[in-house]
Amino acid sequence: METVRQLKKIIEKNGPDRSDYGMLDSLLHNLTDQDFVAIQQSDLLKNADLLKDDKSIMGHIFTKPYGYAGDFHIIDRIYTRNLNNNYVKWDQYSLENSAAQAVRNRKSYFQKLMHKKVKNWTSDKSIELLNVASGPARDLKELYDQLYNKSIINTTCVEMDAKAIVYAQNLNKAHLNHINFIQKNIFRYNDTTKYDVIWSAGLFDYFNDKCFVKVLNKMKTWLTHQGEIIIGNFNQDHNPSRKYMELFGDWFLVHRTKEEMIQLAEKAGFDRKNITVKSEAENVNLFLHIKQG
Template sequence: MASGGLSLFREHDRLSRFKSLEDRPPLPIGTQAPVSIPDTLYPVVAEDVRRALTDIANLASPGNYTALADTLIDLLALLKETFSDRTWHGAVLPAARAHTVAQLVHECPFTSHSFTKPRGYPGDAGLIDFVYRHPAARPAQEAATAAGRTVMAFTVDVTACEAVRRRRSVLAAAIDAAAARREQPAILSVACGHLREAELSLALTAGRVGRLLAVDQDATSLAAVEGYRGSVSPAIETRQATVRQILAHRTDLGRFDLVYAAGLYDYLDARVAARLTRVLFDHLHPGGRLLIPNFLWGVREEAYMEVFMDWYLLYRTRSEIEDFAREIDPAAIRSTLYTEDAAGTIGYLEIERI
C-alpha cells in the first residue's frame, strides 16, 4: 500500500506543474479509492507536498497570484480526493500550512479573515460580506496587497461563492413570496448574520412585511442588522440567541409565516439539524413555510477552504437534506419541496405546514 500511495502522490506532484486546468489530464483509473499512508511515511508525504507547493509558488507573478491560486485549488482538491482523511489531516494539511505558499495566499483578505477568525468562529458574517462583494468588506480589500487582491478576485468568483450569492437572492425571493401569499407576514431568520438579503427584498423596502425577526448569537452581526431598521424597514427586529437556546425553548420567538436559516445547517450534525428543524417547524403559522439550504458534496474548493481558510462545512446529499424533516409529524406537513441551484452546489428543502 505504501509504494502504491507514493506512486500516486508523484503523479500529483507532476500535476501541480500544469499551468492551467485545461492542461490537466483526466484522473488515472483506480485513484478514486482513498489511500491511507502509514504514519512512518508521513515525512515522505510531507516532503512531496512541499515540493509540489514550491512548484506552485513559482507560478506567482509580481502583483498577481491568479495562476497560483487556480493551480493550488486544483492540486489540493486532487490530493484530498485521493488520500484518506487520516493521511490528509496527518500529513498533507500540516505540510501545506507550513509552506511559504500559505503566506502568499494569506495576503488575500478573504482567505486571511477566515483563517484568523476575528470573531472567534468560522464563517462569520464579515467573511460572507467578502463573498457578497459587499461595500462593508471594501476597506479590508483596499488594505490588502495588490497580489492578495488578485487571489481574492479569483477565490470569490469560484462556484461555491457564486452559490452563496445565489442563495442570498433565493432568500430575498422567499421573503417576497411570503408577502405575496399573506398580508404583512411574520418572518424569522435564524443565524441571520448581517441579513444582507434584506437589501434585495422588494417586499421589505415596500413595507409589505409585518415583522422580520433576525436572530443570531453574534452581537456584532446584530448591530449591523439594526442599521437596516432605518435604511430598509422598521419591521426588522433583532434578538441575540444561540441554537442551543432555541432547541431548549428558552426563547420566546413567536409564530411565523416564513422561517429560514441561510448557512446555519452547513455546521450542524445530523441529529441537531433534525431537532432544530422540528423546533423551527413548530414556530410556523398554519400554511407557513420553513426553508433550509445546505451545501452539497462536490465543491471543488473544499480542500483549499480547509487548508488555508480553516473553514469546514458539512456537505450533504439530497437524501441527507430531506432527512432534516424526519422528526416532524408527517400529518402536520402539507408539502415538502427539494430543489438545487443550477450548478448543483446548494440544495434547498422547503417544508409547508398544514
C-alpha cells in the same frame, strides 16, 4: 511531492493568475486524503502570508477573528466581492470559486423566494419572517430596498453574534421599524410567534444530525398552518471548492445529500409529501423546503 511544489510556486507569487485557476482547481480537487494531511502538517501553509493576515479573504477565514469560520464579515465580503489590494490574486480566486458564487446565489434565492411570497400574499396581515443566523443581513437590506410596501414583511432575526447584530443593524438602519434583532443561541431561543416563513441559510451545515433534527423540531412549533421552513446546506455530491475551503481556510462544514436532508426532516416529524429539496445555480447550496400541511 509534485502537488506541494505546485502549491509552493503559487504561494510564492502571492496567488494564482487567472491562467492558473484550472490547474489549481484540479490540483485541489484531486488531493488524496494522505496528501491533504501531509500539506496540513507541513510548513507550506503555516508560512503563507495570506493565511497569517485576516485582511485577505482566506486569511480571515483561517484566523477566525470572531471565533468561527463563515462569520458575518466574511459573508458580506463575499456578497460584495470586497478584495484586499495586498492579496488581489488570492482574493479574486477566493471570490470566484463555486462556493463563493453559491453564497451570493443563496442571497438571490432568498430574495426571489420572498418576492414570490409577497406577490401571492392575500392576507391583510404582514408576512411574518423568521431569519435564523441572519449574519450581515444584506439579503434583508436589499429585499426591503426593493419592496414598494415594506410593511408587508415583518422580520425577526435571531443571531448569536452581538457584533453581527450591530453590523446588520447599521446596514439596515433604514428598515429597522420592520426588522427586530434578537441576540440568542437558537438552542436557547423560544418563541410564541407563528411565522409564515422560517429561513436559515448558513447554520445547519455546522450541525450534526442530532442538532439538525432538534432545531427543526423547535421550528415546527413556530410555523403557521400554511407556513414554510427553508434550510440551506452545502451539497455532499457537489462542492468543487470544498478542499480549498478546508485546506486553506480550515473551514469544515457538514455536507449533506438531498436524500439525507429529506430523511432528517422526516425524523423531525414532517411528512415526506411536504418536503422538497432545491438548489441554487451552482448546485453547491441545497435548500430543504418543508411545508406544515
